[in-house]
Amino acid sequence: MKIYILVPIFILFIFSRIDLSGQIHMKSLLCVDPASLNPVVVFGQTDYDILTVYNIGEDDLEYSARIEYDIYQTETLWMTLDGGTTTTDSISVGGSDQITVYYDAADLDYGIYDATIIIESDFDTVYVPVTLFVEFHWHPEISNLTTHTEGNNIVLDWDEVQYSTGYNIYSSYDPIGTFILTGTVETNQFSEPFVQRKFYYVTVVY
Numbered sequence: 349m350k351i352y353i354l355v356p357i358f359i360l361f362i363f364s365r366i367d368l369s370g371q372i373h374m375k376s377l378l379c380v381d382p383a384s385l386n387p388v389v390v391f392g393q394t395d396y397d398i399l400t401v402y403n404i405g406e407d408d409l410e411y412s413a414r415i416e417y418d419i420y421q422t423e424t425l426w427m428t429l430d431g432g433t434t435t436t437d438s439i440s441v442g443g444s445d446q447i448t449v450y451y452d453a454a455d456l457d458y459g460i461y462d463a464t465i466i467i468e469s470d471f472d473t474v475y476v477p478v479t480l481f482v483e484f485h486w487h488p489e490i491s492n493l494t495t496h497t498e499g500n501n502i503v504l505d506w507d508e509v510q511y512s513t514g515y516n517i518y519s520s521y522d523p524i525g526t527f528i529l530t531g532t533v534e535t536n537q538f539s540e541p542f543v544q545r546k547f548y549y550v551t552v553v554y
Contacts, residue, residue, distance in 0.1 A: 377403070377404045377405040377409075377471065377472055378401060378402070378403070378404075378409070378411065378467060378469055378472040378473075378474050379401070379402040379403075379404050379474075380399060380400070380401055380402070380467060380474045380476055381399075381400045381402070382399070382476075383476065384476060384477045384478070384479075385397050385399070385449065385465075385476065385477070385478045385479070386478075386479050386481070387451050387478075387480055387481070388481045388483055389451050389453040389480060389481070389482055389483070390453065390482075390483060390484070391453055391456070391457075391458055391482055391483065391484045391511070392453060392454055392511065393453055393454075394450065394451060394452050394453070394454070395450075395451050396448055396449060396450045396451065397448075397449045397451075398446050398447070398448060398449070399446065399447040399448075399449050399465065399476065400444055400445070400446050400447075401413075401437075401439065401444060401445050401446075401447065401467060402439070402443075402444045403439040403440065403441060403442065403443055403444070404442075405441070405471075406441055407441065408438060408439070408440050408441060409438065409439045409440075409469050410436070410437075410438045410439075410469060410470070411436065411437065411438075411439070411445075411467055411468060411469045412434060412435070412436040412467070412468055412469075413429050413434065413435050413436070413447055413465055413466065413467045413468075414429075414433065414434045414465075414466050415427055415428075415429065415433060415434075415463055415464070415465055415466075416463060416464045416465075416466055417462075417463045418461070418462040418463060424455045424456060426451060426452050426453065426455070426456055426461060426463075426480065427449060427450065427451055427452075427463055427478065427480070428449075428450045428452075429447050429448070429449060429450075429465065430447055430448050431448075431450065435447055447465075449465070449478075451480055453480070453482045456480075456482050457482070458482050458483065458484055459482055460479060460480065460481055460482075461479070461480040461482065462477070462478065462479055462480075463477075463478045463480070464476065464477055464478065465478060484554060488509045488512070488552050489552075490506045490507070490509070490515075490549075490550045490551070490552065491506065491507045492505075492506055492507045493505070493506040493548070493549075493550060494506070495548070497542060498539065500541055500542055501539045501540060501541055501542060502539065502540060502541075502542040502546070503537065503538070503539040504517065504537065504538045504539070504548055504550065505536065505537050506536050506537075506550055507536065508535075508536040509536075509552050511554060512552045512553060512554055513534070513553050513554055514532055514533060514534045514552075514553035515532065515533050515534075515535075515536065515538070515550050515551065515552060515553060516529060516531075516532050516550065516551045516553060517529070517530045517531045517532070517533065517538045517548060517549075517550050518530060518548065518549050518550070518551070519546045519547065519548045520546065520547050521544065521545070521546055521547070522547070523547045527547075527549065530548075532553065538550070
């Protein structure tokens with residue numbers, strides 16, 4: 349009496365194929381580095397990162413990449429891929445390709461913004477989370493500070509600084525002495541009664 353044992357064999361067609369010689373080949377697989385992006389961009393400025401896509405399979409690979417924003421945060425499109433909203437390319441076996449990810453914080457307020465870069469091929473989808481931190485490290489200087497008199501007042505004028513919310517004015521009777529806060533204004537002009545000669549400097553409030 350003969351006993352036959354049937355052993356099921358499963359072939360994962362999604363990731364492999366069998367050619368006419370009977371050899372099994374891995375389909376093209378995506379690998380992305382880094383796995384996430386956490387850029388810090390100064391308010392009003394731009395920056396960029398490089399995202400590298402690898403083909404670690406055994407077939408040539410064609411991929412596409414696109415951006416998906418967190419729609420509850422902002423309607424501003426603050427990120428591009430190779431200069432556009434989408435990008436596509438092909439990668440040979442064992443090769444790689446780079447995506448330049450640009451960030452633009454010109455129209456963003458200070459805060460944190462989230463998006464996802466979605467990279468797709470015929471067999472894989474990779475999600476790269478992006479968290480953008482917009483910070484204010486900008487310390488502008490006052491330029492073209494001048495003084496003149498109007499009646500009994502001394503008047504200070506200077507060039508307006510973009511994005512500023514005001515200006516602090518400091519003064520001292522001694523140029524190497526202690527300067528004290530004399531006033532705060534919202535415009536690029538300050539005046540006070542003239543008593544005796546004083547020295548001034550102005551800083552930006554943001």
